[in-house]
Amino acid sequence: xxxxxxxxxEHVHRYLGRADDYPRRVEGESVLLAHVPRxxxxxxxxGTGDGRLLALLRIDRHEVVGVGLDFSDFMLEAAGExxxxxxxxELVKHDLADPLPALGRxxxxxxxxxxxxxEHERKRSLYGEVLDLLAPGGVFANFEHVASPTHRLHLAFxxxxxxxxxxxxxxxxLLDVESQLEWLRQLGFDDVDCYWKWLEMALLVxxxxxxxxxxx
Ligand SMILES: C[S@@+](CC[C@H](N)C(=O)[O-])C[C@H]1O[C@@H](n2cnc3c(N)ncnc32)[C@H](O)[C@@H]1O
Numbered sequence: 001x002x003x004x005x006x007x008x009x010e011h012v013h014r015y016l017g018r019a020d021d022y023p024r025r026v027e028g029e030s031v032l033l034a035h036v037p038r039x040x041x042x043x044x045x046x047g048t049g050d051g052r053l054l055a056l057l058r059i060d061r062h063e064v065v066g067v068g069l070d071f072s073d074f075m076l077e078a079a080g081e082x083x084x085x086x087x088x089x090e091l092v093k094h095d096l097a098d099p100l101p102a103l104g105r106x107x108x109x110x111x112x113x114x115x116x117x118x119e120h121e122r123k124r125s126l127y128g129e130v131l132d133l134l135a136p137g138g139v140f141a142n143f144e145h146v147a148s149p150t151h152r153l154h155l156a157f158x159x160x161x162x163x164x165x166x167x168x169x170x171x172x173x174l175l176d177v178e179s180q181l182e183w184l185r186q187l188g189f190d191d192v193d194c195y196w197k198w199l200e201m202a203l204l205v206x207x208x209x210x211x212x213x214x215x216x
Contacts (some may be wrong), residue, residue: 005171006070006117012074016050022161022175024198029056031196031203032110032141040064042109044133046096046126047114054089057110058121066086070114075125097122100129107135112143115200117171124183131187134208140189142204146197147174157200177202188212 005011033056036043043063045054048068069092070076076091083089083140094101094119109130115151117121130140148154160167177194181204184192189206 004170006072006075009074012072016078019049019052022201025197026145028198028201028203029053029106029112029197032112032143032205033057035139035141035195035205036061036138036204038107042067042104042106042108042140044103044106044109045069046109046111047117048079048091049075049114051082051089051091053112054079055082057090066090067092067106068098068105069094069096072198094109095127100126100133103133104131105135106138108139108141110141110143110168111136113145115142116145116174117169119173120175120179121163123173123175123180127180127183127189128187131189131206131212132207136208136212137212138208140208141195142180142182144180144198144202144204145172145174146180146202147176148200149176151160154197174200177204180204188216 035043036057040061040105043057043064043066045066045068048054048070051068054066054068055065065090068079068089071094076093100162115126118126134140155165181192181194184206188209190209192206194202
């Protein structure tokens with residue numbers, strides 16, 4: 001397993017205890033929300049954690065049906081508590097290291113600070129699976145922890161988020177923005193760009209073309 005820490009209560013509670021404290025996080029999330037179509041009916045959240053992003057999406061999209069996927073029992077429990085009694089949210093236990101299960105079509109696939117835990121090769125194949133799951137015109141929006149271009153900037157990021165470097169998540173597999181944007185373009189996404197960035201936090205977006213023809 002590539003990110004075993006997330007299956008421990010200590011790691012999960014430590015993250016949830018400071019999830020609101022990342023500087024400029026709300027700003028990046030609000031740009032993501034602005035790029036999810038207002039009329040999106042089904043949304044998939046990869047590495048949903050306690051369902052933070054789905055909850056933000058639901059604020060002004062009451063009709064949206066959300067599927068949150070994660071492999072951590074502790075996270076899924078927290079998400080289950082958040083969405084208790086909400087029939088429009090489905091939580092699925094799944095390790096993203098493995099191919100996505102059959103979940104149907106989505107108008108948007110979102111993710112927040114999760115995919116960087118996967119090995120690079122898996123990140124790329126996952127992006128391809130996301131494209132397959134999207135309806136034509138559907139949006140993929142990945143709010144992500146990305147690699148700095150230099151070690152000095154990596155250190156500066158940890159200073160900026162007030163986290164000692166010793167506490168760096170050993171499950172992080174950080175990758176630069178450019179490589180990921182290039183993959184999305186190669187796979188066939190349209191309008192690919194980094195729509196927001198602050199140090200190691202970035203929003204990568206791609207749209208499935210309305211007339212997409214699978215290479216398969
Ligand atoms: C930093 S947390 C982010 C959680 C949530 N998306 C948020 O924005 O608060 C990373 C999440 O990715 C999940 N995750 C990491 N590796 C995973 C994997 N291989 N399969 C599924 N979920 C994974 C963790 O369990 C955790 O919930």
